[in-house]
Amino acid sequence: MGRLFDFMLPEAKSPTADSTDALFHFINEVSLVLLIGITFALIYFAIKYRRRSEDDETPVITHNNTLEITWSVIPLLITFVIFGWGYSGWLNLKSVPDNAYEIQVSAYKWGWNAKYINGAQTLNEIHVPEGRPVKIVLQSADVLHAFFVPDYRVKHDVVPGRYTYVWFEANEVGESQVFCTEYCGTGHSDMLAKIIVHTEDDFETWLEKNGGGVSGTPVEQGKQLVQLQGCVTCHSEDGSKKIGPSFKGLWNKQENLTNGSTVIVDENYLRESILNPAAKIVEGYDNVMTPYEGRITDDEITNIIEYLKTLK
Ligand code: CUA
16 A cells, blocks of 8 residues: 555565564654644744734743643653554564574675585575575674665674574565665675575575585685685786785785785785785775685685686
8 A cells, every 4th residue: 555655665575574664654644744733833923923013022921731741741752652652663673583594694805605505606696585584694704784674674783793683574576676775895785695586495495506505626616715705806807906906917016015025826825815915915995805714614614715826
Protein backbone atom coordinates (compact mmCIF):
# COMPACT_ATOMS: atom_id res chain seq x y z
CA MET A 1 0.00 0.00 0.00
CA GLY A 2 1.30 3.41 -0.90
CA ARG A 3 2.19 5.76 1.91
CA LEU A 4 3.13 9.39 1.84
CA PHE A 5 6.88 8.87 2.26
CA ASP A 6 7.22 5.73 0.12
CA PHE A 7 9.32 7.64 -2.42
CA MET A 8 12.11 7.89 0.15
CA LEU A 9 12.69 4.15 0.39
CA PRO A 10 13.89 1.54 -2.09
CA GLU A 11 11.66 -1.48 -2.65
CA ALA A 12 11.69 -3.71 0.45
CA LYS A 13 13.04 -7.15 -0.42
CA SER A 14 13.09 -8.85 2.99
CA PRO A 15 10.23 -9.50 5.44
CA THR A 16 12.43 -7.98 8.16
CA ALA A 17 12.05 -4.64 6.35
CA ASP A 18 8.34 -4.29 7.15
CA SER A 19 8.63 -3.20 10.78
CA THR A 20 11.52 -0.85 9.95
CA ASP A 21 9.50 0.78 7.19
CA ALA A 22 6.36 1.06 9.30
CA LEU A 23 8.28 2.89 12.02
CA PHE A 24 10.04 5.09 9.45
CA HIS A 25 6.65 6.12 8.02
CA PHE A 26 5.16 6.68 11.46
CA ILE A 27 7.99 9.01 12.53
CA ASN A 28 7.84 10.94 9.26
CA GLU A 29 4.07 11.32 9.33
CA VAL A 30 3.98 12.42 12.96
CA SER A 31 6.74 14.93 12.20
CA LEU A 32 4.82 16.25 9.21
CA VAL A 33 1.63 16.73 11.25
CA LEU A 34 3.58 18.55 13.97
CA LEU A 35 5.45 20.68 11.43
CA ILE A 36 2.24 21.81 9.75
CA GLY A 37 0.44 22.36 13.08
CA ILE A 38 3.27 24.40 14.59
CA THR A 39 3.85 26.46 11.43
CA PHE A 40 0.19 27.42 11.15
CA ALA A 41 -0.09 28.20 14.87
CA LEU A 42 3.00 30.39 14.58
CA ILE A 43 1.61 32.36 11.66
CA TYR A 44 -1.87 32.61 13.21
CA PHE A 45 -0.54 33.92 16.56
CA ALA A 46 1.89 36.30 14.92
CA ILE A 47 -1.00 37.93 13.07
CA LYS A 48 -3.55 37.75 15.86
CA TYR A 49 -1.31 39.20 18.58
CA ARG A 50 0.67 41.67 16.48
CA ARG A 51 1.32 45.09 17.99
CA ARG A 52 -1.46 47.36 16.84
CA SER A 53 -0.53 50.72 18.42
CA GLU A 54 2.22 52.49 20.42
CA ASP A 55 0.57 51.84 23.79
CA ASP A 56 -0.31 48.22 23.07
CA GLU A 57 1.18 46.37 26.04
CA THR A 58 1.71 42.64 26.50
CA PRO A 59 0.01 41.36 29.69
CA VAL A 60 2.21 39.49 32.16
CA ILE A 61 1.64 35.75 31.77
CA THR A 62 3.42 33.39 34.18
CA HIS A 63 2.18 29.92 33.25
CA ASN A 64 -0.73 27.71 32.26
CA ASN A 65 -0.78 24.26 33.88
CA THR A 66 -3.26 22.61 31.52
CA LEU A 67 -1.43 23.78 28.46
CA GLU A 68 2.02 22.85 29.75
CA ILE A 69 1.00 19.36 30.83
CA THR A 70 -0.71 18.77 27.49
CA TRP A 71 2.31 19.74 25.41
CA SER A 72 4.61 17.65 27.58
CA VAL A 73 2.55 14.49 27.94
CA ILE A 74 1.50 14.08 24.30
CA PRO A 75 5.08 14.17 22.91
CA LEU A 76 6.17 11.89 25.76
CA LEU A 77 3.56 9.31 24.77
CA ILE A 78 4.61 9.56 21.13
CA THR A 79 8.24 9.02 22.22
CA PHE A 80 7.22 5.91 24.17
CA VAL A 81 5.44 4.51 21.13
CA ILE A 82 8.50 5.16 18.95
CA PHE A 83 10.82 3.60 21.51
CA GLY A 84 8.70 0.47 22.03
CA TRP A 85 8.22 0.02 18.30
CA GLY A 86 11.93 0.53 17.61
CA TYR A 87 12.95 -1.82 20.39
CA SER A 88 10.74 -4.66 19.15
CA GLY A 89 12.06 -4.12 15.61
CA TRP A 90 15.62 -4.21 16.90
CA LEU A 91 14.94 -7.45 18.81
CA ASN A 92 13.61 -8.97 15.59
CA LEU A 93 16.73 -7.90 13.71
CA LYS A 94 18.92 -9.44 16.41
CA SER A 95 17.01 -12.76 16.65
CA VAL A 96 18.26 -14.94 13.83
CA PRO A 97 15.94 -17.83 12.90
CA ASP A 98 17.43 -21.27 13.68
CA ASN A 99 17.36 -22.43 10.07
CA ALA A 100 19.35 -19.43 8.81
CA TYR A 101 22.02 -20.12 6.20
CA GLU A 102 25.32 -18.74 7.45
CA ILE A 103 27.90 -16.89 5.36
CA GLN A 104 31.16 -15.45 6.71
CA VAL A 105 31.94 -12.02 5.31
CA SER A 106 35.25 -10.32 5.94
CA ALA A 107 35.63 -6.60 5.25
CA TYR A 108 39.00 -5.10 4.43
CA LYS A 109 40.36 -2.02 2.72
CA TRP A 110 38.55 -2.11 0.25
CA GLY A 111 36.27 -4.98 -0.43
CA TRP A 112 34.13 -7.79 0.91
CA ASN A 113 35.32 -11.39 0.98
CA ALA A 114 32.59 -14.01 1.47
CA LYS A 115 33.20 -17.60 2.59
CA TYR A 116 30.58 -20.33 2.38
CA ILE A 117 30.10 -23.48 4.41
CA ASN A 118 31.69 -25.76 1.76
CA GLY A 119 34.80 -23.65 1.23
CA ALA A 120 33.53 -21.63 -1.70
CA GLN A 121 34.73 -18.03 -1.71
CA THR A 122 33.65 -14.90 -3.54
CA LEU A 123 34.85 -11.33 -3.66
CA ASN A 124 32.38 -8.44 -3.65
CA GLU A 125 29.57 -10.88 -4.43
CA ILE A 126 27.48 -12.57 -1.80
CA HIS A 127 25.39 -15.41 -3.16
CA VAL A 128 22.29 -16.32 -1.17
CA PRO A 129 19.28 -18.61 -1.57
CA GLU A 130 15.81 -17.13 -2.06
CA GLY A 131 13.14 -17.50 0.62
CA ARG A 132 15.46 -18.66 3.37
CA PRO A 133 16.83 -16.63 6.29
CA VAL A 134 20.47 -15.75 5.75
CA LYS A 135 22.84 -14.80 8.54
CA ILE A 136 25.87 -12.75 7.50
CA VAL A 137 28.63 -13.00 10.10
CA LEU A 138 30.85 -9.95 9.76
CA GLN A 139 34.45 -9.35 10.66
CA SER A 140 37.04 -6.77 9.69
CA ALA A 141 40.66 -7.37 8.78
CA ASP A 142 41.71 -3.80 9.42
CA VAL A 143 39.59 -0.77 10.30
CA LEU A 144 35.98 0.02 11.08
CA HIS A 145 33.65 -0.61 8.14
CA ALA A 146 29.86 -0.93 8.01
CA PHE A 147 27.72 -3.40 6.07
CA PHE A 148 24.61 -1.81 4.59
CA VAL A 149 22.00 -3.34 2.29
CA PRO A 150 19.21 -0.78 1.70
CA ASP A 151 16.90 -3.34 0.01
CA TYR A 152 16.87 -5.47 3.17
CA ARG A 153 16.99 -2.54 5.60
CA VAL A 154 19.99 -4.03 7.40
CA LYS A 155 23.08 -2.12 8.44
CA HIS A 156 25.73 -2.96 10.97
CA ASP A 157 29.20 -1.81 11.92
CA VAL A 158 32.01 -4.23 11.05
CA VAL A 159 34.47 -3.94 13.90
CA PRO A 160 38.08 -5.18 13.93
CA GLY A 161 38.67 -7.84 16.57
CA ARG A 162 35.07 -8.96 17.01
CA TYR A 163 32.20 -10.58 15.16
CA THR A 164 28.94 -8.84 14.37
CA TYR A 165 26.04 -10.07 12.28
CA VAL A 166 22.91 -9.17 10.34
CA TRP A 167 20.17 -11.40 8.98
CA PHE A 168 17.59 -11.04 6.24
CA GLU A 169 15.49 -13.18 3.96
CA ALA A 170 15.66 -12.41 0.27
CA ASN A 171 12.15 -12.78 -1.10
CA GLU A 172 12.93 -12.53 -4.81
CA VAL A 173 15.63 -13.67 -7.21
CA GLY A 174 17.85 -10.82 -8.33
CA GLU A 175 20.57 -8.48 -7.11
CA SER A 176 20.85 -6.01 -4.26
CA GLN A 177 23.53 -3.42 -3.60
CA VAL A 178 25.83 -3.54 -0.57
CA PHE A 179 27.54 -0.34 0.60
CA CYS A 180 30.23 0.37 3.15
CA THR A 181 28.79 3.12 5.34
CA GLU A 182 31.70 3.88 7.62
CA TYR A 183 34.41 6.10 6.17
CA CYS A 184 37.44 3.80 5.91
CA GLY A 185 39.96 5.61 3.70
CA THR A 186 40.76 6.31 0.05
CA GLY A 187 38.73 3.44 -1.39
CA HIS A 188 35.68 3.80 0.87
CA SER A 189 33.24 4.84 -1.84
CA ASP A 190 34.39 1.96 -4.07
CA MET A 191 33.82 -0.57 -1.31
CA LEU A 192 30.76 -2.02 -2.98
CA ALA A 193 29.37 -5.52 -3.28
CA LYS A 194 26.31 -7.23 -4.74
CA ILE A 195 24.02 -9.69 -3.07
CA ILE A 196 23.02 -12.22 -5.70
CA VAL A 197 19.86 -14.13 -4.93
CA HIS A 198 19.37 -17.56 -6.52
CA THR A 199 16.44 -19.96 -6.28
CA GLU A 200 17.19 -22.64 -3.68
CA ASP A 201 18.09 -25.19 -6.41
CA ASP A 202 20.30 -22.78 -8.37
CA PHE A 203 22.04 -21.83 -5.17
CA GLU A 204 22.92 -25.47 -4.40
CA THR A 205 24.24 -25.90 -7.95
CA TRP A 206 26.25 -22.69 -7.65
CA LEU A 207 27.72 -23.81 -4.30
CA GLU A 208 28.72 -27.20 -5.66
CA LYS A 209 30.40 -25.69 -8.69
CA ASN A 210 32.40 -23.23 -6.60
CA GLY A 211 33.02 -25.37 -3.53
CA GLY A 212 36.40 -26.30 -2.15
CA GLY A 213 38.09 -22.96 -2.73
CA VAL A 214 40.91 -22.43 -5.22
CA SER A 215 42.19 -25.25 -7.41
CA GLY A 216 44.56 -26.03 -10.26
CA THR A 217 48.27 -25.46 -10.81
CA PRO A 218 50.12 -22.97 -8.56
CA VAL A 219 49.79 -20.29 -11.25
CA GLU A 220 46.05 -20.97 -11.64
CA GLN A 221 45.59 -20.87 -7.89
CA GLY A 222 47.55 -17.62 -7.68
CA LYS A 223 45.28 -16.08 -10.31
CA GLN A 224 42.20 -17.04 -8.29
CA LEU A 225 43.77 -15.82 -5.06
CA VAL A 226 44.53 -12.29 -6.28
CA GLN A 227 40.80 -12.07 -7.10
CA LEU A 228 39.50 -13.62 -3.87
CA GLN A 229 41.93 -11.79 -1.58
CA GLY A 230 40.90 -8.56 -3.22
CA CYS A 231 44.39 -7.65 -4.49
CA VAL A 232 42.97 -6.64 -7.87
CA THR A 233 40.81 -3.96 -6.28
CA CYS A 234 43.98 -1.85 -5.95
CA HIS A 235 46.51 -3.55 -8.29
CA SER A 236 45.64 -3.85 -11.97
CA GLU A 237 46.70 -6.82 -14.08
CA ASP A 238 46.99 -4.79 -17.29
CA GLY A 239 49.46 -2.04 -16.36
CA SER A 240 46.90 0.67 -15.55
CA LYS A 241 47.51 2.70 -12.42
CA LYS A 242 45.18 2.10 -9.49
CA ILE A 243 45.68 2.69 -5.76
CA GLY A 244 48.75 0.42 -5.79
CA PRO A 245 51.38 -0.50 -8.44
CA SER A 246 50.14 -2.68 -11.31
CA PHE A 247 51.01 -6.39 -11.29
CA LYS A 248 51.90 -6.27 -14.98
CA GLY A 249 55.64 -6.28 -15.51
CA LEU A 250 56.20 -6.16 -11.76
CA TRP A 251 58.36 -9.27 -11.50
CA ASN A 252 62.10 -8.48 -11.55
CA LYS A 253 61.39 -4.80 -11.98
CA GLN A 254 63.49 -2.21 -10.14
CA GLU A 255 61.28 -0.02 -7.95
CA ASN A 256 62.17 3.37 -6.45
CA LEU A 257 61.06 3.56 -2.84
CA THR A 258 59.81 6.54 -0.87
CA ASN A 259 62.88 6.35 1.39
CA GLY A 260 65.14 7.04 -1.60
CA SER A 261 66.49 3.52 -2.04
CA THR A 262 65.63 1.01 -4.74
CA VAL A 263 64.59 -2.62 -4.66
CA ILE A 264 64.39 -5.44 -7.18
CA VAL A 265 61.01 -7.16 -7.11
CA ASP A 266 61.81 -10.75 -6.14
CA GLU A 267 60.18 -13.42 -3.98
CA ASN A 268 61.29 -11.92 -0.68
CA TYR A 269 60.22 -8.41 -1.58
CA LEU A 270 56.78 -9.65 -2.69
CA ARG A 271 56.38 -11.78 0.41
CA GLU A 272 57.27 -8.86 2.66
CA SER A 273 54.98 -6.51 0.75
CA ILE A 274 52.05 -8.89 1.18
CA LEU A 275 52.60 -9.55 4.90
CA ASN A 276 53.84 -6.11 5.89
CA PRO A 277 53.15 -3.61 3.08
CA ALA A 278 54.37 -0.59 5.08
CA ALA A 279 57.96 -1.89 5.13
CA LYS A 280 58.77 -0.66 1.61
CA ILE A 281 56.52 1.85 -0.13
CA VAL A 282 57.01 2.46 -3.84
CA GLU A 283 57.46 6.08 -4.85
CA GLY A 284 54.23 7.71 -6.00
CA TYR A 285 51.99 5.53 -3.82
CA ASP A 286 50.54 5.86 -0.33
CA ASN A 287 50.93 3.49 2.57
CA VAL A 288 47.32 2.31 2.59
CA MET A 289 47.40 -1.46 2.09
CA THR A 290 46.12 -3.74 4.83
CA PRO A 291 48.79 -6.20 6.07
CA TYR A 292 47.96 -9.82 5.19
CA GLU A 293 49.91 -11.16 8.16
CA GLY A 294 47.73 -13.88 9.69
CA ARG A 295 45.23 -13.81 6.81
CA ILE A 296 47.15 -15.77 4.22
CA THR A 297 49.21 -18.96 4.26
CA ASP A 298 52.78 -19.42 2.98
CA ASP A 299 51.43 -21.69 0.23
CA GLU A 300 49.02 -19.03 -0.90
CA ILE A 301 51.80 -16.42 -1.00
CA THR A 302 53.95 -18.75 -3.11
CA ASN A 303 51.10 -19.34 -5.56
CA ILE A 304 50.41 -15.62 -5.86
CA ILE A 305 54.11 -14.98 -6.58
CA GLU A 306 54.10 -17.74 -9.22
CA TYR A 307 51.15 -16.06 -10.88
CA LEU A 308 52.72 -12.57 -10.73
CA LYS A 309 55.81 -13.96 -12.53
CA THR A 310 53.59 -14.75 -15.52
CA LEU A 311 52.26 -11.16 -15.85
CA LYS A 312 55.02 -9.85 -18.09
CU1 CUA B 1 34.88 0.22 4.32
CU2 CUA B 1 34.13 2.45 4.20
